[in-house]
Amino acid sequence: NAGVTQTPKFQVLKTGQSMTLQCAQDMNHNSMYWYRQDPGMGLRLIYYSASEGTTDKGEVPNGYNVSRLNKREFSLRLESAAPSQTSVYFCASSDGNTQYFGPGTRLTVL
Amino acid sequence: QKEVEQNSGPLSVPEGAIASLNCTYSDRGSQSFFWYRQYSGKSPELIMSIYSNGDKEDGRFTAQLNKASQYVSLLIRDSQPSDSATYLCAVNTQTDYKLSFGAGTTVTVRA
Numbered sequence: 331n332a333g334v335t336q337t338p339k340f341q342v343l344k345t346g347q348s349m350t351l352q353c354a355q356d357m358n359h360n361s362m363y364w365y366r367q368d369p370g371m372g373l374r375l376i377y378y379s380a381s382e383g384t385t386d387k388g389e390v391p392n393g394y395n396v397s398r399l400n401k402r403e404f405s406l407r408l409e410s411a412a413p414s415q416t417s418v419y420f421c422a423s424s425d426g427n428t429q430y431f432g433p434g435t436r437l438t439v440l
Numbered sequence: 441q442k443e444v445e446q447n448s449g450p451l452s453v454p455e456g457a458i459a460s461l462n463c464t465y466s467d468r469g470s471q472s473f474f475w476y477r478q479y480s481g482k483s484p485e486l487i488m489s490i491y492s493n494g495d496k497e498d499g500r501f502t503a504q505l506n507k508a509s510q511y512v513s514l515l516i517r518d519s520q521p522s523d524s525a526t527y528l529c530a531v532n533t534q535t536d537y538k539l540s541f542g543a544g545t546t547v548t549v550r551a
């Protein structure tokens with residue numbers, strides 16, 4: 331039982347490049363989330379998916395897209411990366427009460 | 441006004457002392473309250489949840505909730521160096537399981 335897994339762990343992009351962050355959970359949770367964490371700002375919700383087939387914007391969705399591929403997988407895509415998207419990205423899943431976090435992806439955009 | 445605010449810290453306490461962390465929230469309809477611990481370079485992990493007014497104890501941790509004052513706190517008794525981390529307060533402000541997080545309070549326990 332791996333919990334929530336994320337790939338990659340680290341990534342460096344140039345401005346304008348695109349990439350997809352992958353997230354998978356093996357806990358059979360309906361809800362999944364993408365957050366970004368910047369120094370002094372806590373965790374900010376980018377997008378979430380309450381159930382398979384649904385996605386909704388969070389607090390800071392601009393510049394991102396998501397896909398809930400199936401119940402297990404929830405990906406985050408940066409179509410044209412900007413330096414302001416340099417951050418640590420966490421995926422989480424929820425059993426309806428508690429959120430469980432993946433190990434994070436540290437993204438640097440040059 | 442931010443939805444969830446925490447005392448900014450950092451908080452430095454001697455080993456064996458009590459660390460007291462505070463959190464206020466703006467949405468009176470909030471129902472669920474959580475404390476997460478995050479070690480440097482790691483992901484947040486849940487340490488306490490509380491849903492009703494009063495105290496909830498789990499080992500050396502005590503969460504306190506006062507919905508009338510819109511205030512939740514975390515006490516860490518007999519603080520250990522392993523408690524050195526950033527503590528995040530999170531509040532469920534709606535019924536769709538979204539959490540709002542505070543910016544976190546960094547605690548350092550000095551030996």
